[in-house]
Amino acid sequence: MREVAIIGIGATPFAPVTPDLSWKELTFSAAVRAYEDAGIDPRKDVQSFITCAEDFWEGFAIFDEFTPDQLGAAKRPMITVAGDGLLGLANAYMQIKTGLFDLVVVEAHSKISELLTYEDVLLFAFDPIYEAPLGGHPHYLAGLEMREYLAWTGTTEEECAAVVAKNKRNALKNPLAPFGAAISVEDVLCSRYLFDPLKELEIAPLVDGAIVFVLAEGGLAHRLSEKPVLIEGLGWWSESPWIGSRLPDGAYARHAAEMAYAQAGIKDPLREIDFVEVDDRFAYKELQHLEALGLARPGEAGQLLLEGAFGPEGELPVNVSGGSLGMGDAVEAGGLARALEIVLQLRGEAGPRQLEGVEVGLAQSWRGLPHGSGAVAIFRRE
Amino acid sequence: MRMREVAVIGAGMTLFASRMMETGKELAWEAARQALDEAGLSLQDIDAVIMGTAPDAFDGIHKKGENLLDGAGGANKPYMRVYTGGGTAVMTPIAGWWHIASGMFDTVLVVNEEKMSSARPHAQSVFAHIWDPILDRPLRPNLVWIFAMEMQRYMHKYNVRKEDIALVSVKNKRNAVDHPCAQLADPKITVEDVLNSEPMALPVRRLDISPPSDGASALVLASLDVAREICPDRIVTIDGVGWCIDTTMWTNRDLAFPKFLARAADQAYKMAGIKDPKREIHIAEPYDPFNYKELQHMEGLLLCEPGEAAILTREGVTQRDGRLPVCPSGGLLGVGNPIAATLGIKAGEIYWQLARKAGRRQVKNDPVTGVCQAWGDLMQFSSVIVMRRR
Numbered sequence: 024m025r026e027v028a029i030i031g032i033g034a035t036p037f038a039p040v041t042p043d044l045s046w047k048e049l050t051f052s053a054a055v056r057a058y059e060d061a062g063i064d065p066r067k068d069v070q071s072f073i074t075c076a077e078d079f080w081e082g083f084a085i086f087d088e089f090t091p092d093q094l095g096a097a098k099r100p101m102i103t104v105a106g107d108g109l110l111g112l113a114n115a116y117m118q119i120k121t122g123l124f125d126l127v128v129v130e131a132h133s134k135i136s137e138l139l140t141y142e143d144v145l146l147f148a149f150d151p152i153y154e155a156p157l158g159g160h161p162h163y164l165a166g167l168e169m170r171e172y173l174a175w176t177g178t179t180e181e182e183c184a185a186v187v188a189k190n191k192r193n194a195l196k197n198p199l200a201p202f203g204a205a206i207s208v209e210d211v212l213c214s215r216y217l218f219d220p221l222k223e224l225e226i227a228p229l230v231d232g233a234i235v236f237v238l239a240e241g242g243l244a245h246r247l248s249e250k251p252v253l254i255e256g257l258g259w260w261s262e263s264p265w266i267g268s269r270l271p272d273g274a275y276a277r278h279a280a281e282m283a284y285a286q287a288g289i290k291d292p293l294r295e296i297d298f299v300e301v302d303d304r305f306a307y308k309e310l311q312h313l314e315a316l317g318l319a320r321p322g323e324a325g326q327l328l329l330e331g332a333f334g335p336e337g338e339l340p341v342n343v344s345g346g347s348l349g350m351g352d353a354v355e356a357g358g359l360a361r362a363l364e365i366v367l368q369l370r371g372e373a374g375p376r377q378l379e380g381v382e383v384g385l386a387q388s389w390r391g392l393p394h395g396s397g398a399v400a401i402f403r404r405e
Numbered sequence: 406m407r408m409r410e411v412a413v414i415g416a417g418m419t420l421f422a423s424r425m426m427e428t429g430k431e432l433a434w435e436a437a438r439q440a441l442d443e444a445g446l447s448l449q450d451i452d453a454v455i456m457g458t459a460p461d462a463f464d465g466i467h468k469k470g471e472n473l474l475d476g477a478g479g480a481n482k483p484y485m486r487v488y489t490g491g492g493t494a495v496m497t498p499i500a501g502w503w504h505i506a507s508g509m510f511d512t513v514l515v516v517n518e519e520k521m522s523s524a525r526p527h528a529q530s531v532f533a534h535i536w537d538p539i540l541d542r543p544l545r546p547n548l549v550w551i552f553a554m555e556m557q558r559y560m561h562k563y564n565v566r567k568e569d570i571a572l573v574s575v576k577n578k579r580n581a582v583d584h585p586c587a588q589l590a591d592p593k594i595t596v597e598d599v600l601n602s603e604p605m606a607l608p609v610r611r612l613d614i615s616p617p618s619d620g621a622s623a624l625v626l627a628s629l630d631v632a633r634e635i636c637p638d639r640i641v642t643i644d645g646v647g648w649c650i651d652t653t654m655w656t657n658r659d660l661a662f663p664k665f666l667a668r669a670a671d672q673a674y675k676m677a678g679i680k681d682p683k684r685e686i687h688i689a690e691p692y693d694p695f696n697y698k699e700l701q702h703m704e705g706l707l708l709c710e711p712g713e714a715a716i717l718t719r720e721g722v723t724q725r726d727g728r729l730p731v732c733p734s735g736g737l738l739g740v741g742n743p744i745a746a747t748l749g750i751k752a753g754e755i756y757w758q759l760a761r762k763a764g765r766r767q768v769k770n771d772p773v774t775g776v777c778q779a780w781g782d783l784m785q786f787s788s789v790i791v792m793r794r795r
């Protein structure tokens with residue numbers, strides 16, 4: 024079987040506004056870094072390109088038109104995946120696995136600061152007949168799900184608040200993350216209820232940013248890179264799009280993980296995975312996702328967190344990057360942001376937040392409100 | 406290395422028309438159901454689902470792929486939406502190909518849906534938002550003007566007559582009479598009708614253009630091993646795939662010859678081991694949203710020399726009983742143009758023709774190798790599939 028490895032990464036810092044750069048310039052600057060990192064020339068070496076984007080985030084009717092130039096992809100095979108960065112990674116992985124290509128580039132970005140009507144656009148993602156007409160700020164749905172999750176698992180508001188304190192503290196050591204802060208659980212609990220029981224500090228703020236990954240077939244990866252990071256497993260899964268037909272158990276993450284674990288040959292994830300980056304755009308989602316990934320039993324993630332199991336020094340460091348609460352919600356680039364940290368850690372390039380002796384890491388993404396779709400990727404250091 | 410082989414084992418397609426009483430989910434379900442029935446499979450036999458649908462702005466639904474997923478059979482499965490504007494029609498089966506050829510899955514359901522009738526006042530209004538906001542949008546461009554420029558350039562550079570271009574509309578709308586899903590079939594249409602139809606943006610007239618439409622199409626793909634068990638009587642494989650995007654800056658492109666398509670075709674032919682497409686391709690379904698595009702795309706697909714497609718059309722070579730049947734389905738001009746859903750008249754038609762399941766549309770030259778193509782974005786993208794009967 025052909026192996027697939029990541030041999031180049033490039034990212035811009037994440038920031039709430041980027042008035043000095045267009046979305047093309049953001050992507051270009053991430054791409055230049057990734058190509059430099061991989062030591063490749065996009066016009067000669069790359070055989071296929073993938074962008075992850077959604078029309079309405081971008082403000083275009085057919086955003087795919089605007090994808091090639093800033094990546095060096097003009098007159099090359101290139102597609103858009105209407106989805107999260109990890110889905111782009113999955114397509115690149117499959118393209119290489121077929122044997123058709125050896126070198127593929129994946130890009131995801133956010134220029135969400137240009138979107139003046141975020142809530143209205145998000146409401147357009149709700150079913151137009153049964154759900155959207157209810158109106159309201161669409162984050163109400165996260166409040167509802169959080170309430171259900173707390174009731175279902177016995178998790179407390181304090182445990183959810185502890186996610187924020189941990190991730191913002193982790194972010195202090197990440198130069199890409201704009202929301203680092205040394206705050207206490209108390210501080211989070213005292214922030215305003217916005218969508219009861221969801222509090223202001225428990226919602227990841229939106230950010231701009233771009234991330235580019237270069238993937239290569241195993242043999243080529245070893246020739247081009249001293250530190251290739253292997254993709255060991257990939258899974259993705261969609262539950263019903265109907266809000267009312269889903270449980271608060273993050274089943275999409277569970278099924279995506281089962282697919283990825285099977286492919287990576289992982290039987291006991293807690294023992295075999297050294298650290299993870301999971302979607303935490305709403306603080307409770309980190310706990311819900313950890314349980315869905317089989318890394319804690321339902322209802323136990325919160326307690327384990329309070330005991331320090333998920334801190335940088337704990338048994339299973341979670342969101343050492345700062346997660347979305349520390350780095351921001353970069354919409355479709357969120358999954359690649361999670362994967363970026365895994366690659367940096369496995370290469371030993373995470374600077375002051377470097378974990379000791381990590382070999383296997385997992386990145387997980389969620390498509391966001393109001394949907395139940397997500398992906399999981401497992402990476403291994405050579 | 407030897408690639409894992411992938412076969413098409415079923416196809417389905419809804420009526421193309423303005424279908425205001427049905428949701429996109431319902432259209433997707435109808436096409437998916439037909440394709441599964443033809444393959445003799447049920448949804449539980451499907452490992453993964455791929456969705457193709459063009460601008461979200463038609464329906465006003467953000468993340469439209471997520472909204473459509475249960476209609477397409479994607480609930481509780483690995484589900485993915487790939488998107489290349491009009492090129493989506495042939496791109497999703499290519500994504501289906503790599504889902505299987507990679508060894509990740511054995512059976513994949515590909516569903517393409519489009520519902521243009523929801524857009525007000527007309528689907529064209531959505532295309533006001535496909536332009537560069539700084540360089541193009543202030544000019545308030547309209548797609549039909551752009552195609553008028555391209556058509557003019559094509560006619561000028563290769564000395565093509567409007568009468569020969571009109572023949573494409575006549576051929577396709579007559580072919581569409583035999584298609585049960587057709588929206589604009591016309592058994593009596595003449596070249597004069599096309600040449601005298603209402604001017605849109607000259608030289609483009611109403612009958613040079615395919616109609617906006619609603620509809621859905623679906624394909625079931627399987628690994629060759631699985632296909633041999635399910636339908637040993639009709640093995641049609643995907644032997645070549647290619648796709649290519651050109652720069653966004655359309656003003657910098659050669660508007661007469663689609664180089665990006667030639668590159669995509671070249672990739673697909675190489676993979677399929679085709680050295681001389683002019684001889685080795687027996688049937689073609691190039692993308693024909695405008696009549697001149699069929700000619701231009703035949704040339705881009707390297708099925709003839711630049712400027713030669715009009716001559717072949719005039720000589721009848723591209724008729725259903727000709728040496729190289731082109732758009733025997735009736736194409737977008739005859740069957741309709743629900744953007745991504747034209748999968749059924751491109752990849753779907755080639756599969757049906759090679760499997761000898763095209764009924765009254767069956768071509769006379771008993772083709773073994775066929776090619777289909779879609780084209781999209783800002784006149785800059787093409788996807789190409791070569792299929793063979795084994």
